[in-house]
Amino acid sequence: MDAVVDQFSRNTLMSIAEACAAAIACARTVSRGESVRLVESAGRILAETFVACMASPPFTQSAMDGYALVAASGMSEGTRLKIVDRVPAGRSGRRLSAGEAARIFTGAPMPEGADAVVMQEHVERDDTSIVLTRRMTAGDNVRHQGEDIEPLEPLLKPGIRLDPRHVAMLAAQGEETVAVRSRLRIAVFSTGDELQDVGAMLRGAAVYDSNRPMLLSLIGQAGHDAIDGGRAADSRSEIAERLQMLSERSDLVISTGGASVGEEDHSLAALRHAGGSGRVLKIALKPAKPAIVGRIGPAAYLGLPGNPVASLVSWLILGQAMVGALQGRLHRPHIGYPLPIAAGFARRPGRTEFVPARLVSNKGQEVRAEIIGKGGAAQLRPLALADGLAEIAAECEDLRPGDLIRFHPFSGAFQG
Ligand SMILES: Nc1nc2c(c(=O)[nH]1)N[C@H]1C(S)=C(S)[C@@H](COP(=O)(O)OP(=O)(O)OC[C@H]3O[C@@H](n4cnc5c(N)ncnc54)[C@H](O)[C@@H]3O)O[C@H]1N2
Numbered sequence: 001m002d003a004v005v006d007q008f009s010r011n012t013l014m015s016i017a018e019a020c021a022a023a024i025a026c027a028r029t030v031s032r033g034e035s036v037r038l039v040e041s042a043g044r045i046l047a048e049t050f051v052a053c054m055a056s057p058p059f060t061q062s063a064m065d066g067y068a069l070v071a072a073s074g075m076s077e078g079t080r081l082k083i084v085d086r087v088p089a090g091r092s093g094r095r096l097s098a099g100e101a102a103r104i105f106t107g108a109p110m111p112e113g114a115d116a117v118v119m120q121e122h123v124e125r126d127d128t129s130i131v132l133t134r135r136m137t138a139g140d141n142v143r144h145q146g147e148d149i150e151p152l153e154p155l156l157k158p159g160i161r162l163d164p165r166h167v168a169m170l171a172a173q174g175e176e177t178v179a180v181r182s183r184l185r186i187a188v189f190s191t192g193d194e195l196q197d198v199g200a201m202l203r204g205a206a207v208y209d210s211n212r213p214m215l216l217s218l219i220g221q222a223g224h225d226a227i228d229g230g231r232a233a234d235s236r237s238e239i240a241e242r243l244q245m246l247s248e249r250s251d252l253v254i255s256t257g258g259a260s261v262g263e264e265d266h267s268l269a270a271l272r273h274a275g276g277s278g279r280v281l282k283i284a285l286k287p288a289k290p291a292i293v294g295r296i297g298p299a300a301y302l303g304l305p306g307n308p309v310a311s312l313v314s315w316l317i318l319g320q321a322m323v324g325a326l327q328g329r330l331h332r333p334h335i336g337y338p339l340p341i342a343a344g345f346a347r348r349p350g351r352t353e354f355v356p357a358r359l360v361s362n363k364g365q366e367v368r369a370e371i372i373g374k375g376g377a378a379q380l381r382p383l384a385l386a387d388g389l390a391e392i393a394a395e396c397e398d399l400r401p402g403d404l405i406r407f408h409p410f411s412g413a414f415q416g
């Protein structure tokens with residue numbers, strides 16, 4: 001959807017794609033790199049194209065426990081073969097001729113001359129010979145050298161985030177170390193006179209600062225160096241000072257709060273006061289309508305809205321887009337997957353909405369997304385109970401049970 005009009009303020013709102021493009025435009029690729037041990041590389045960003053240095057499998061081998069044989073143009077059921085050798089994995093056997101078989105195990109190299117393996121379940125055997133109970137064809141139960149990977153094939157592109165699958169493939173190639181990008185340094189500070197740090201006594205109209213611990217955890221979990229930038233009061237000069245100090249040792253500085261339009265919202269003014277530049281985004285997104293993107297010194301800057309759920313959604317959409325750009329990766333928006341919702345949900349069209357939802361399945365029937373809560377930007381309980389976020393398209397009016405949303409799970413298979 002292109003720009004829409006905010007029903008309350010009559011302001012023009014930009015699309016999520018436009019907001020991501022604006023965020024990405026503020027991020028320059030960080031090229032610092034280092035070499036790490038393969039076993040410590042999961043979660044890191046690959047710095048260079050990885051080209052296969054050897055074939056996988058490295059030699060032609062048996063895919064089953066059974067008997068290697070020479071099937072040539074085909075061998076019929078009932079054929080008797082003499083057992084002349086035994087080839088366990090890790091050893092090599094002798095050459096086979098027609099009429100001969102070698103006892104062989106999964107992963108053992110195929111003897112020269114052999115071209116098929118019959119599974120042990122498909123033979124009748126005595127002490128010295130086997131009789132086939134199945135017809136055999138050349139190639140049966142054989143893994144050929146290089147059938148998975150050929151030498152010199154480009155296997156991994158720079159910019160990908162390595163995970164245990166890549167670690168396995170690189171290990172199979174014999175790589176002991178990997179060239180990766182240095183971890184991004186991402187600083188987070190919060191703004192707001194009403195905020196109090198956990199551990200301190202809560203007095204008067206104060207609330208605990210929950211965004212900064214959440215964001216530092218998200219950043220740490222994503223494998224970056226999370227820098228705790230503390231808290232700044234609602235004062236232009238204090239925020240400006242904090243921005244300047246953190247920008248000198250970070251690739252990205254994030255603030256939460258003060259991103260909106262009230263006179264107590266100082267983040268943009270502070271950014272400019274500190275010598276940076278930026279702009280307020282008003283996005284057709286709920287929660288997380290306001291955000292600020294910009295630059296200060298060598299660092300990119302992202303000002304997240306203060307409402308806790310808004311701050312999370314803004315990080316997931318704009319923050320991750322910026323991180324991808326800092327890492328030199330192509331932007332791939334989260335696509336989620338379509339699921340029917342379990343119950344109706346009342347809403348006003350206009351902004352794409354993200355609401356906490358959990359997965360439910362009715363006695364092994366279809367999986368549905370059950371929206372939890374009413375979509376408040378400040379409510380942490382539904383968020384904590386959810387399995388992910390349900391994305392409701394901007395143009396949707398009230399949803400009925402069974403209507404489709406897109407579901408974005410909080411955790412993937414490799415995040416535990
Ligand atoms: N007149 C308008 N008012 C507001 C608009 C608007 O368009 N026009 N937008 C609303 C939306 S949407 C959001 S989101 C918020 C964004 O506000 P700010 O980024 O300026 O955030 P604050 O005003 O500082 O705080 C909002 C809310 O969040 C609490 N908060 C802030 N920081 C934290 C933290 N670190 N941990 C926990 N809670 C935090 C804060 O106490 C407020 O309750 O503006 C709306 N207003």
Ligand code: MOO
Binds near residue numbers: 286287289290310377
């Ligand atoms: O968009 Mo605000 O982010 O609704 O809470």
